[in-house]
Amino acid sequence: MWAGNMFLNPLSQAFAAMAWLPAGFFFLLAVLAGLRQFAQRPASSERTSPASSPATARPSASPPPREVTPNIPPVPTTKPTPPAKPQAWSLALIHSLEWKRFEDVCQQFYQLHGIKSETTPLGPDGGIDIRLYQDDSGKATSIVQCKAWGERYVGVKPVHELLGVMTHEKIPKAFFMTSGKFSDDAKLVASSNHISLIDGAMMLTMIERLPADAKQQLLEFATRGDYTTPTCPHCGIRMRHVAGKGGRPDFWGCHNYPRCKQTLGMRVC
Numbered sequence: 001m002w003a004g005n006m007f008l009n010p011l012s013q014a015f016a017a018m019a020w021l022p023a024g025f026f027f028l029l030a031v032l033a034g035l036r037q038f039a040q041r042p043a044s045s046e047r048t049s050p051a052s053s054p055a056t057a058r059p060s061a062s063p064p065p066r067e068v069t070p071n072i073p074p075v076p077t078t079k080p081t082p083p084a085k086p087q088a089w090s091l092a093l094i095h096s097l098e099w100k101r102f103e104d105v106c107q108q109f110y111q112l113h114g115i116k117s118e119t120t121p122l123g124p125d126g127g128i129d130i131r132l133y134q135d136d137s138g139k140a141t142s143i144v145q146c147k148a149w150g151e152r153y154v155g156v157k158p159v160h161e162l163l164g165v166m167t168h169e170k171i172p173k174a175f176f177m178t179s180g181k182f183s184d185d186a187k188l189v190a191s192s193n194h195i196s197l198i199d200g201a202m203m204l205t206m207i208e209r210l211p212a213d214a215k216q217q218l219l220e221f222a223t224r225g226d227y228t229t230p231t232c233p234h235c236g237i238r239m240r241h242v243a244g245k246g247g248r249p250d251f252w253g254c255h256n257y258p259r260c261k262q263t264l265g266m267r268v269c
Contacts, residue, residue, distance in 0.1 A: 085223045089207050089215065094179045094200045095150050097222060100231035102148035103129050105222045106177050109207065110144075112214045117144075122236050127165035132175075143171050147178040151200075154178050156185035163193050177203060234262045 086093045097105060103119060107130050110117040116133040120126075130144035145162045147154055159176060166174050176182075176190065177198040190197045198206070207215060229238045232254040239252040242263075254260040 086219070089204060089219055091200055091204050093222070094204060096228050097148055097179065098228055098230040099146075099148040101222060101227045102179060103146040105218065106130060106144060106146050106203075108218055108221055109203075109210075112210060112218060122233060127161055128169070140169075140171060142173040142175060143169065144175045144177060147176075147180070149178060149180045152180045153183050154180060154186055155183045156189055159186045159189045159195060159197075162195060163189070166193075166195075179203070230264050232256070232260065232262050233264075235260050239264065 094102075107117050107119050110130070110132060117130050118133075119130050120128055127145060128143045129146040131140035132142040132144065133139070134141040143162075143165065145158070145165075147158065154176070159182075162174055162176055166172070173194050173196075175196045175198060179200045181199045181201075182190075182197050187197060189195075207218060210218065226238060230252050231237065232239050235254055235256050237255055239262075240255055242251055242253040244250045250266050252264040252266065254262045
């Protein structure tokens with residue numbers, strides 16, 4: 001249009017000579033825009049294709065049949081019942097008594113025979129577990145030493161120690177009661193020093209000779225609560241089972257540890 005005009009023809013020729021400038025400018029803009037778009041595209045490893053999901057998957061011709069769960073009532077769970085307490089006296093029951101319960105049973109046995117008796121307090125007992133008062137003098141007439149050692153034998157050493165206590169207390173008569181048995185040496189020393197030895201079998205015989213009511217009363221007393229876990233000699237509470245370390249055997253320890261470091265060995269029958 002400008003070429004047909006005598007006045008605009010020179011301008012058109014001038015603009016035609018410079019036409020590459022705007023074209024190059026817009027070409028540069030297009031190249032920059034393409035580079036920018038290429039940089040913003042996700043990497044090939046990050047590209048995801050729409051995966052088929054249960055919501056978009058093509059439904060089958062017929063839905064699968066529903067699985068029917070039979071209506072089975074739940075099995076009731078019950079707590080394990082503790083073992084039943086013994087209903088009669090036996091040698092096994094005497095063997096199972098922990099040391100403090102055995103001592104208290106011995107004291108109650110004398111009480112049921114009408115003999116005034118008392119146990120010594122917790123702590124060092126000086127070799128005396130029970131004192132017997134068989135007259136009105138107010139002084140102990142006999143002393144009793146008790147050893148709940150299961151089925152173990154009591155040797156001569158504890159009997160010699162009881163004899164020393166008798167001499168120190170100036171008491172002429174003593175009884176040594178154990179759940180187990182006595183060695184022959186222990187029997188020899190006791191027989192010549194006014195010490196009556198009562199082992200587990202003899203104790204069972206003496207209990208069986210009690211009147212029925214008294215025997216049942218003593219049985220209920222012996223099996224009341226926990227009668228097998230030993231009592232702490234210092235604190236008077238039930239002890240706890242402690243696993244031995246480094247190959248050492250298990251033992252009983254006080255619940256008040258470390259304030260109380262009292263321990264007792266596990267009974268081995």
